[in-house]
Amino acid sequence: MATLLVEIGCEELPAGACREAAEQLPALVERELGVEAGQVLVTPRRIAVLVEEVDERTPDEWVKGPPEELAEKAAVGFAKKHGVTVEDLVSREGFLGVERPGRPLAEVLPERLDSIVRGLSFSKSMRWDESGIRFARPVRWTLAMIDSETVVGGSSFGHRFTAGPVQIPHAGEYVERLRAAGVEPDAEERRRQILAGLDAVGSWSDPAHVLEEVVYLVESVTVLEGTFDERFLQLPERVVVTAMQSHQRYFPLGGNRFAFVANGGDPDTVRAGNEGVLEGRLDDASFTFERDVRLGIDRLAERLGAITFFAGAGSLADKTERVRELVGKLGGGEATLEAARLAKGDQASELVREFPDLEGHIGAEYARLAGYPEAVCAAIDEQYLPDSAGGPLPQTEAGKVLAAADKLDTLTVSFSLGHKPTGSRDPYGLRRAAIGLCRLAVEGGLTVPRVLMPDEVREFTEERLEGLVDVPVEYVRAARASAAGDLGGVARLAEALYAERDTPEFEAVFTAYDRANRLAGREADQAAPELDRSLLGEDAERAVAEALASVSTDGDVRTVLESGATLAPVMERFFDEVLVMDEDPAVRANRLRLLLDVRDTLGRLGDFSQIPR
C-alpha cells in the first residue's frame, strides 16, 4: 500500500473554477484511478489529490465480449479489436472476454493524470497553447508521486513570490512541505484561518458574501485591519460597504474600519497601500455624491424626461406619471404619491451609475438629505423589493404600494410592447416582477385589484401564483376563474377551497356545478340569453330557480359553500324529473340557461371543472 499524490499546477484560477474542480475531482479520480480521492486540496494555483493506502497495481479487469454461442462469428473480430488472439479469450458466465491484468500504478499514472486534466470541465474555459487543452486558466505543471517515487513532473511550487520550486521527498509530506513554502493547500484550513483572523480584529460583516471568493484568492492567509478617513462616513453606508466589498473584497468592521486578507507582503506596506486604494475609491464616490447632493433629489427627478425607460415605453418621467396613477388606484396616500414622484430620481444621479445595485437606496438617502419625511424615503428605498425569489418584502405600507405600482407598470408596458418572456429569456425581468407582485399581495397583504391588470398581464401574473400558493395547482386554477376581486383574494380562495375539499358542502357544490356544467356547458350556444320564468313548466325546475335566487355568493368561502349546497337536493330532483333537451326549442334553451346560471353562480367561487375528483 502506498500514498498517491496528484497535483495540477495552474496560473491563478478564479474562485468559481476552484470550486468546480473541487466538486468534480473525487468522481474523476475514482473513474481514472479506481480509488477514492482521500483529500482534495485546491488553491488558486493548484488542484491536488492525496490518497493514502493505494494499491500499487490497478485492479485486474475482464472485458466482456460476445456470448459463447456466437463465438464462431464474433470471436475473431472481438479478439482483433483488443489486440489478442482467439486463444487468449477467456470465458466467464457464458461470455467470451479479454483478461486485462492490472498494471503498475506508476505505469498508468501519466495517461490517467492527463485524462483528469482533460476531464475537468469549467463554466468558462480557455486555450493557451497549441495542445488545444481547455482549462479555466493555463496549466503550468503537473506532478504525480507514489510514495517517494516521482512519476510525472519534477517538483511542486511554493508561494509565487516567496518560494520557488519545492521538492516533495514523499507524497505523504506534500502538505507540510507546501506549508513550509508559504502555501496552505487546504481550502478549509484557509477558511478557518480567515475566520479566526477576522474574529480577532472585531465584529466583521460580509453582506455581499465575498468570503467564499477570498478563500480562493490567497494561498497564504494574513488578515489585516485598515481604516479610512472619517470624512467618508458622510457617504451612504451602503455605498461605502459596496466600494469595500464588491471592488476590493474587504470586510466592513463598522465605522471607518475594515479588514482584508492578504496573500503576503510586508503588513505595514500592504495595509498602507490598501488604505490608499479604498480612500481613492471613496474620494471618487464623494465627488460624485457631492455633485448629486448639490443638485438634490427634486432637481434630479426633473431630469427624468431625458432618460429612456426602454424603447417604446417613454421616458422615466413618463413612467413616473404612470406609476403615480397606479399608486392612486392601489390606494396609496400622500406619502406614497410623493415617493412615486421622486422614486426614479436617482436614475439621473451619477452615483447610481457607479453603484447600479444601490438604485432606490441612493434615491432614499438623497430624499432624506432633502428633508423628506421618513415614510417617503423608506418607500423609495423599498420600491424594487422583493428583488429575488425569497428576498424580503417592503416593510412599510407606502413601500408595498410603490413597489406594486412599479411592477404593475413594468409588466403592463412590456406586454403592451410585445416583450413577453420566452423560455429562459426574460430580459425585462418580467417573471421576477410578476412573482414580486404576487408576493406583495399574498404575503404582504396588499390589495391588488385584478382589474388593474390587462388580460395578458393578469394571466401571466396569476400563473405565478400557482408556484407560490401551497395547494395543488388545480385549486389555484379554479380560483383564478372565480369572481375574486384582487390577487390576494385568488390565493386565499385557492387555499380555502383546498381546505374545504372534503366537506359535504364542497362535495354538494362541486356536484351541482359539475352536472350543470357537463350538461349545459357544451350547449351554451343554444341557451337562451336570459331565463324566462314563464317557461318554467315543471315544479322541479321552478324549485331550482327559486333555490338559485336565494343562493348568496357574498361572504367567506364557508358561507358561500353552505348557501350553494342548498342547491344540491333540488338539482338532484331536477335531473331525475326534467328532460333538459326538450323538443320545444324555447323550453330547451330556457332550461340550458337555468343550468348555466347555476354553474355561473357557483362559479363565482371558482372553476370547479379544474379540480380533479
Next chain:
Amino acid sequence: MIRALEGYWADEGCVLMQPYHTELAAGTMNPATFLRCLGPDPWKTAYVEPSIRPQDGRYGENPYRFQQFFQFQVILKPAPEDVLDRYFASLEVLGIDLQRHDIRLVEDDWEQPTLGAWGLGWEVWCDGMEITQWTYFQQLGGFDVELVPAEMTYGLERLAMFLQGKRTAFELEWVPGVTWGEVYRESERQWSAYNFELAPVEVLTARFGEHEEECRLLLERGLPLPAYDQVLKCSHTFNLLDARGAISATERATYIRRVRALARDVAKRYLEANGDAAG
C-alpha cells in the same frame, strides 16, 4: 517609467510601436494588437497608447476620472510558458519589490462587444490597486485566435500614483517640477465641455454612417488596414454620441452591432490576406 518598460520589453524582443494616430478607447484597438493578434504569425510588441473615453471625463474636477489616460500595452503572441514570470519581472524593473507588496491576480474576464472580442485573464492587484489588465485573447473580430496572445495593459497613471505615493493623478510628477495636473487638467476641462456639451450630434451621426460606408468600400477594394481605421473612427464617433446622451438603450445595441459587423468583416479580410481564415 515608460522608458523602463520600453527598455525591458524591447530586450524581450518586442517591437516598440508609437501611439496610433486616431482616437482609441484602449490600446487593444490599435491595429498592432487587434489585427496582428489574428492569423498564424508570431508577434511581440510594446507601446504607449493614450486611451480616449469621452464618457469618462469630469471637467478635470474629479482627480480619478479622465477622458484621456495612458496605457502601456504589451503583446506576446504566442504567450510563452513563463509569461507571468516575465510580466512580474517587469514590475521589478519598475522598482516594485514583489516580496514587500501583496501582488494578486484577480479574475477579470475581458469582453469588447464592439470588436467581437473576448479573453480570460485577471486584473493584477498591487496592495489592492489594479495596476494591469491581463488577458489571454480567445477571439477577435469573432474569429478564434490561432496562437493565443497574452495582452498586458499597464494603467500608467495608477502605476505612477503607486510608485510615487501620490493619492491622485493630478499630483503625479511628470518630470521634476511639472505635475500631471499642470499638463492635462485644462485639457480635461475643455475636452469634457466638447464631449458632453458641444460635440455636434447631427454631424456625428452622419459621420458615423460615412465612416461605415468608407469601411465597406475599402473592404471591397481588399484594403483591410485603412478599412480598420474607419472601424476605429466609427467606434470613437459612437462614444462621442454616447457621451452627448444622444443614444438610447436600444439604439446603443444597434450601434454596437454595426461596429461589430465592420470589425468582423475587417478581421475576415485581414485573415484572408494574412494566412488562413480559421473559425
